[in-house]
Amino acid sequence: xASRHRRFKDSIYEQFARVGKAVSAPKRIELLDLxxxxxxxxxxxxxxxxxxxxxxxxxxxxxxxxxxxxxxxxGLYVEYRVADDEVCRFFxxxxxxxxxxxxxxxxxTRAYFADRGAMEQVEGDELVRRVRAGEVTVLDxxxxxxxxxxxxxxxxxxxxxxxxxxxxxxxxxxxxxxYCRGPYCVMALEAVELLRERGYAxxxxxxxxxxxxxxxxxxxxxxxxxxxxxxxx
Amino acid sequence: xASRHRRFKDSIYEQFARVGKAVSAPKRIELLDLxxxxxxxxxxxxxxxxxxxxxxxxxxxxxxxxxxxxxxxxGLYVEYRVADDEVCRFFxxxxxxxxxxxxxxxxxTRAYFADRGAMEQVEGDELVRRVRAGEVTVLDxxxxxxxxxxxxxxxxxxxxxxxxxxxxxxxxxxxxxxYCRGPYCVMALEAVELLRERGYAxxxxxxxxxxxxxxxxxxxxxxxxxxxxxxxx
DNA sequence: GTCTTATTCAAGTGATCTGTTGAATACTCG
DNA sequence: CGAGTATTCAACAGATCACTTGAATAAGAC
Numbered sequence: 001x002a003s004r005h006r007r008f009k010d011s012i013y014e015q016f017a018r019v020g021k022a023v024s025a026p027k028r029i030e031l032l033d034l035x036x037x038x039x040x041x042x043x044x045x046x047x048x049x050x051x052x053x054x055x056x057x058x059x060x061x062x063x064x065x066x067x068x069x070x071x072x073x074x075g076l077y078v079e080y081r082v083a084d085d086e087v088c089r090f091f092x093x094x095x096x097x098x099x100x101x102x103x104x105x106x107x108x109t110r111a112y113f114a115d116r117g118a119m120e121q122v123e124g125d126e127l128v129r130r131v132r133a134g135e136v137t138v139l140d141x142x143x144x145x146x147x148x149x150x151x152x153x154x155x156x157x158x159x160x161x162x163x164x165x166x167x168x169x170x171x172x173x174x175x176x177x178x179y180c181r182g183p184y185c186v187m188a189l190e191a192v193e194l195l196r197e198r199g200y201a202x203x204x205x206x207x208x209x210x211x212x213x214x215x216x217x218x219x220x221x222x223x224x225x226x227x228x229x230x231x232x233x
Numbered sequence: 234x235a236s237r238h239r240r241f242k243d244s245i246y247e248q249f250a251r252v253g254k255a256v257s258a259p260k261r262i263e264l265l266d267l268x269x270x271x272x273x274x275x276x277x278x279x280x281x282x283x284x285x286x287x288x289x290x291x292x293x294x295x296x297x298x299x300x301x302x303x304x305x306x307x308g309l310y311v312e313y314r315v316a317d318d319e320v321c322r323f324f325x326x327x328x329x330x331x332x333x334x335x336x337x338x339x340x341x342t343r344a345y346f347a348d349r350g351a352m353e354q355v356e357g358d359e360l361v362r363r364v365r366a367g368e369v370t371v372l373d374x375x376x377x378x379x380x381x382x383x384x385x386x387x388x389x390x391x392x393x394x395x396x397x398x399x400x401x402x403x404x405x406x407x408x409x410x411x412y413c414r415g416p417y418c419v420m421a422l423e424a425v426e427l428l429r430e431r432g433y434a435x436x437x438x439x440x441x442x443x444x445x446x447x448x449x450x451x452x453x454x455x456x457x458x459x460x461x462x463x464x465x466x
Numbered sequence: 467g468t469c470t471t472a473t474t475c476a477a478g479t480g481a482t483c484t485g486t487t488g489a490a491t492a493c494t495c496g
Numbered sequence: 497c498g499a500g501t502a503t504t505c506a507a508c509a510g511a512t513c514a515c516t517t518g519a520a521t522a523a524g525a526c
Binding site for chain 3: 275276309
């Protein structure tokens with residue numbers, strides 16, 4: 001009867017470990033991070049994470065076996081999405097733990113950002129306040145699908161590749177704040193560089209949509225039709 | 234230069250995966266769970282988790298390499314402890330995710346508890362209210378070291394093995410609420426069975442110290458001397 | 467100094483995991 | 497129906513992992 005107790009414990013912790021195993025491979029974490037930005041097809045995810053399609057598919061099936069993501073067949077494509085908001089919160093918790101416990105995270109990040117000449121680190125909270133107050137032009141520089149899935153209210157979708165062509169849409173007199181997927185994403189950095197070259201007062205906001213929502217703030221979504229159109233682009 | 238970006242991403246996710254890898258083995262999660270109850274020696278942890286000492290030591294070193302736990306040499310023993318409260322919060326987040334996403338958790342638990350004749354499931358919040366209001370006698374039935382490390386304010390330490398001998402310390406007229414390590418621990422169940430046989434109105438509270446603290450409520454700790462005494466018992 | 471005890475180390479085994487490759491499946495479109 | 501495409505499956509190589517065993521280390525006790 002004591003061994004029955006052991007078996008119970010073993011099966012409980014085995015279940016918990018399903019979640020742990022799912023996030024024990026770097027590439028799966030990357031996929032999960034991407035999926036927290038919005039639903040994606042296998043091919044898109046494979047491209048973004050630098051994986052072969054077959055490999056990405058396998059990783060996604062591991063995540064699905066742990067019920068962290070769901071797959072839905074959409075015509076010729078299979079769209080994967082995070083199974084629940086709680087999964088994103090868990091991802092943030094894990095990332096936060098890694099940030100606070102593993103000095104290597106800050107070290108690697110600082111090294112990379114310094115090499116790119118981006119040592120700014122403005123007072124982040126003041127930036128967020130200005131964004132919330134609507135005092136600045138807010139640019140969402142992620143791919144349009146991700147903007148459609150969720151974006152900061154009032155933000156304009158302008159993927160990095162489009163900035164050059166569409167820069168005239170932005171009033172010169174207003175400061176611009178660009179954001180992307182979060183603190184480890186550099187798309188907003190590129191955007192800021194470009195905007196500054198053109199004479200704009202531009203700054204990068206570290207927070208992405210995920211961090212925004214984690215604070216309990218509302219996000220906007222595109223209309224249904226727009227999402228559908230975006231996902232087969 | 235694009236590959237430089239890839240290398241940066243890879244090293245960031247590799248860091249995040251250190252945390253994931255640490256919690257990808259069931260036995261390591263069990264050790265982490267135990268450590269969230271309080272500091273322990275290698276031998277004690279090995280015994281509680283059903284591991285050989287050498288194996289437990291190896292798992293603990295993996296957890297330490299991920300900076301989730303810390304080791305401190307105390308004379309002949311090595312005491313392991315959780316490196317930070319954030320680690321406990323992360324453990325709770327992972328457990329919560331497993332509970333909400335994996336039906337197997339509830340299923341396995343229900344099966345085991347039903348077999349033990351414990352299908353009660355009283356209104357948990359009402360029980361917690363009565364505990365907070367001091368309306369009941371609260372019994373901490375975990376090993377004394379864990380009580381010393383942290384316990385619910387007002388609780389009496391009475392490990393399951395001691396209950397028979399010390400049952401007279403409990404006033405018969407007052408209802409008794411027993412708790413242990415949390416929802417998957419059965420020590421409080423055994424205590425409740427024993428107490429009911431002796432004519433007490435006894436109930437099990439699912440929440441343990443960890444869940445109590447997660448709600449932002451205070452816990453009590455034993456004096457320094459008492460902790461030291463307990464850890465070499 | 468020698469004995470005892472807690473912990474760690476080192477080496478080995480079987481299992482599991484990641485990523486590759488090429489074929490199979492399932493769906494759309496003409 | 498047949499062609500084309502996105503995804504999955506199956507089989508494999510190499511690496512890593514969990515656990516065991518027996519020896520080594522380090523501290524306290526006599």
